[in-house]
Amino acid sequence: MGDEDWEAEIIKPHMSSYVPVFEKDRYSSGANGDTFNRTPASSSEMDDGPSRRDHFMRSGFASGRSMGNRDAGESNKRENTSTVGGFGVGKSFGSRGFSNNKFEEGDSSGFWRESNNDCEDNQTRSRGFSKRGGYQDGNDSEASGSSRRGGRSSFRGCHGGFGLGSPNSEYEQDEGTQRTGGLFGSRRPALSGTGNGDTYQSRSGSGSGRGGYKGLNEEVVTGSRKNSWKSDAEGGESGDTQGPKVTYIPPPPPEDEDSIFAHYQTGINFDKYDTILVEVSGHDAPPAILTFEEANLCQTLNNNIAKAGYTKLTPVQKYSIPIILAGRDLMACAQTGSGKTAAFLLPILAHLMRVGITASRFKELQEPECIIVAPTRELINQIYLEARKFSFGTCVRAVVIYGGTQLGHSIRQIVQGCNILCATPGRLMDIIGKEKIGLKQVKYLVLDEADRMLDMGFGPEMKKLISCPGMPSKEQRQTLMFSATFPEEIQRLAGEFLKSNYLFVAVGQVGGACRDVQQTILQVGQYSKREKLVEILQNIGDERTMVFVETKKKADFIATFLCQEKISTTSIHGDREQREREQALGDFRCGKCPVLVATSVAARGLDIENVQHVINFDLPSTIDEYVHRIGRTGRCGNTGRAISFFDPESDSHLAQPLVKVLSDAQQDVPAWLEEIAFSTYVPGFSGNARGNVFASVDTRKNYQGKSTLNTAGFSSSQAPSPVDDESWD
Numbered sequence: 001m002g003d004e005d006w007e008a009e010i011i012k013p014h015m016s017s018y019v020p021v022f023e024k025d026r027y028s029s030g031a032n033g034d035t036f037n038r039t040p041a042s043s044s045e046m047d048d049g050p051s052r053r054d055h056f057m058r059s060g061f062a063s064g065r066s067m068g069n070r071d072a073g074e075s076n077k078r079e080n081t082s083t084v085g086g087f088g089v090g091k092s093f094g095s096r097g098f099s100n101n102k103f104e105e106g107d108s109s110g111f112w113r114e115s116n117n118d119c120e121d122n123q124t125r126s127r128g129f130s131k132r133g134g135y136q137d138g139n140d141s142e143a144s145g146s147s148r149r150g151g152r153s154s155f156r157g158c159h160g161g162f163g164l165g166s167p168n169s170e171y172e173q174d175e176g177t178q179r180t181g182g183l184f185g186s187r188r189p190a191l192s193g194t195g196n197g198d199t200y201q202s203r204s205g206s207g208s209g210r211g212g213y214k215g216l217n218e219e220v221v222t223g224s225r226k227n228s229w230k231s232d233a234e235g236g237e238s239g240d241t242q243g244p245k246v247t248y249i250p251p252p253p254p255e256d257e258d259s260i261f262a263h264y265q266t267g268i269n270f271d272k273y274d275t276i277l278v279e280v281s282g283h284d285a286p287p288a289i290l291t292f293e294e295a296n297l298c299q300t301l302n303n304n305i306a307k308a309g310y311t312k313l314t315p316v317q318k319y320s321i322p323i324i325l326a327g328r329d330l331m332a333c334a335q336t337g338s339g340k341t342a343a344f345l346l347p348i349l350a351h352l353m354r355v356g357i358t359a360s361r362f363k364e365l366q367e368p369e370c371i372i373v374a375p376t377r378e379l380i381n382q383i384y385l386e387a388r389k390f391s392f393g394t395c396v397r398a399v400v401i402y403g404g405t406q407l408g409h410s411i412r413q414i415v416q417g418c419n420i421l422c423a424t425p426g427r428l429m430d431i432i433g434k435e436k437i438g439l440k441q442v443k444y445l446v447l448d449e450a451d452r453m454l455d456m457g458f459g460p461e462m463k464k465l466i467s468c469p470g471m472p473s474k475e476q477r478q479t480l481m482f483s484a485t486f487p488e489e490i491q492r493l494a495g496e497f498l499k500s501n502y503l504f505v506a507v508g509q510v511g512g513a514c515r516d517v518q519q520t521i522l523q524v525g526q527y528s529k530r531e532k533l534v535e536i537l538q539n540i541g542d543e544r545t546m547v548f549v550e551t552k553k554k555a556d557f558i559a560t561f562l563c564q565e566k567i568s569t570t571s572i573h574g575d576r577e578q579r580e581r582e583q584a585l586g587d588f589r590c591g592k593c594p595v596l597v598a599t600s601v602a603a604r605g606l607d608i609e610n611v612q613h614v615i616n617f618d619l620p621s622t623i624d625e626y627v628h629r630i631g632r633t634g635r636c637g638n639t640g641r642a643i644s645f646f647d648p649e650s651d652s653h654l655a656q657p658l659v660k661v662l663s664d665a666q667q668d669v670p671a672w673l674e675e676i677a678f679s680t681y682v683p684g685f686s687g688n689a690r691g692n693v694f695a696s697v698d699t700r701k702n703y704q705g706k707s708t709l710n711t712a713g714f715s716s717s718q719a720p721s722p723v724d725d726e727s728w729d
């Protein structure tokens with residue numbers, strides 16, 4: 001992870017043999033305006049009173065470790081299926097695959113070592129269009145990608161060139177350029193599933209630069225114009241900035257009731273939720289409710305809840321629903337997969353149904369009563385579908401907008417009426433900047449994955465959002481924050497968004513891993529990882545598995561490698577076009593591709609049925625991210641397994657927090673891991689406070705009266721650096 005100059009690899013003579021001749025010619029020719037050079041990328045608040053009433057509902061927690069064990073020796077080898085929709089195994093990898101290009105273990109070039117290209121995105125976020133373009137890693141990746149991907153059309157570089165679509169602010173028209181590509185429309189790997197007739201072949205190679213990198217700036221507006229809430233948006237996807245057009249219009253959501261209410265079964269450990277310790281801190285917290293009936297929701301809402309298969313509240317719902325209904329601000333922390341989405345949606349909908357809505361499709365300016373933000377496109381879309389499900393048959397209309405899609409489409413959705421606006425930050429700011437929505441009616445501001453929304457990656461955007469003209473002050477709106485993890489420093493930052501008497505709900509160990517996930521840590525060196533991965537996947541058979549890697553390029557690489565190994569695989573990461581991302585997720589959801597290789601873009605919030613395994617091919621840089629990643633399995637009382645490759649060379653800093661997370665979740669802790677943890681002892685790290693790594697309590701208890709914020713509110717020394725920014729939207 002950033003420890004090696006992989007750029008150097010691409011100039012190794014033997015690597016050039018990976019370049020299929022036609023690809024090489026095409027790219028090196030500079031045709032289509034592509035620049036295919038190999039210039040090395042430059043590596044790349046709460047002074048609240050002390051008397052807080054703490055509620056403790058407790059009993060022990062039974063470990064949910066009754067796993068559906070698989071016989072380790074089972075040779076349930078995956079069928080040699082051609083990858084339908086994922087990577088074009090069939091034609092793509094068939095005869096012209098990697099046959100002569102085995103990635104040699106122990107060969108430093110054997111693995112696709114990359115500089116941590118998070119850097120490039122960090123830079124992009126902070127400097128705008130600094131280095132996306134002709135010279136950037138896209139080229140490098142192209143070089144390495146095309147040179148290492150033997151599959152004939154399995155991974156095709158997309159063609160950038162200069163995105164010179166004419167600026168055009170009228171969404172009704174072709175809204176001009178959006179920042180889906182860098183200014184120069186970098187090329188990047190593309191998955192072209194030629195073997196199945198899917199639509200992955202997106203690279204037209206036109207000079208419009210279509211398909212450049214997907215443009216993190218869509219969600220994180222660059223900081224260069226940080227004093228102007230509007231100018232950011234104007235310089236964003238609005239089309240005022242040159243860049244390739246984004247024409248993708250996502251398919252409409254399902255209309256039939258069966259699809260809208262489709263859900264998976266709660267698992268055998270669902271009832272064990274009742275035994276989880278819950279702590280509520282803050283003054284005058286309303287009592288928890290025990291049943292949906294006690295929430296006193298309207299009949300339509302109750303019908304929808306029943307149709308969704310919900311019969312019993314989860315702990316976070318028992319506490320959050322009455323708190324939100326009482327009009328209180330809330331910061332809620334509950335384990336992954338325990339129903340946080342419904343915990344905020346249901347009371348918001350109940351309130352809107354009770355007081356009535358103001359926004360209507362007949363108004364020229366849409367003024368939503370609720371804005372929900374989440375860090376990734378897929379997650380916000382999932383939240384929207386939940387909002388749509390629970391509001392079914394009501395007058396409340398939810399709308400979703402996110403980057404990577406046609407801006408005009410987003411605006412058209414809004415003008416049809418918008419009460420609940422689900423949005424990723426960049427697209428939201430763009431729409432606000434275009435004055436397509438008014439903020440005066442906002443009663444609820446929800447930050448899902450709030451710790452992520454407030455860290456250095458998205459925090460400044462969120463600050464701009466609450467400073468936008470018309471946005472009600474925190475005293476006049478209700479602000480709700482949800483996550484499975486809440487580092488202390490982020491909790492302190494959150495105070496700026498919340499009324500001082502907000503309530504803090506902690507379900508179980510704050511930041512703790514879901515106990516329904518059986519966690520295994522294997523010591524695997526960098527060069528043995530692929531072999532180990534294949535071995536594990538072959539034993540797993542066709543059970544749905546998410547494989548997390550640290551960088552986008554590695555995601556492509558590993559997915560390609562697995563396809564070559566006849567394991568149907570697809571991938572999701574920030575360099576894929578939105579259409580491709582949605583296709584990949586769809587193929588994974590339906591089981592067409594039982595393996596999904598992902599960067600941390602898929603680590604948070606995604607709720608996919610039947611994900612039985614999570615494999616951390618690369619461990620993430622923080623323990624919180626680890627908790628989110630493994631939380632893609634073992635959801636809603638179901639059991640799951642997580643296997644993580646621990647490379648002492650690069651992961652030692654995680655040993656201590658890992659030991660803590662494992663033991664808190666009553667998992668076996670390998671002796672070797674304890675030894676590493678001991679030898680890398682970090683003074684100040686304690687099991688309870690987790691030092692800077694992990695919050696365990698409402699920080700108001702620890703930091704009453706103290707403020708460590710700098711004037712900007714985002715202390716670089718306090719706030720964690722963004723996790724794997726390359727993967728986030």
Ligand SMILES: Nc1ncnc2c1ncn2[C@@H]1O[C@H](COP(=O)(O)OP(=O)(O)OP(=O)(O)O)[C@@H](O)[C@H]1O
Binds near residue numbers: 312336340
């Ligand atoms: N009371 C309930 N009864 C049955 N199913 C529920 C209930 N509440 C939520 N679920 C289901 O549990 C699954 C997980 O819920 P959700 O995605 O809201 O979890 P989460 O806590 O937000 O997870 P994460 O931390 O990963 O974002 C969803 O499929 C949801 O429909």
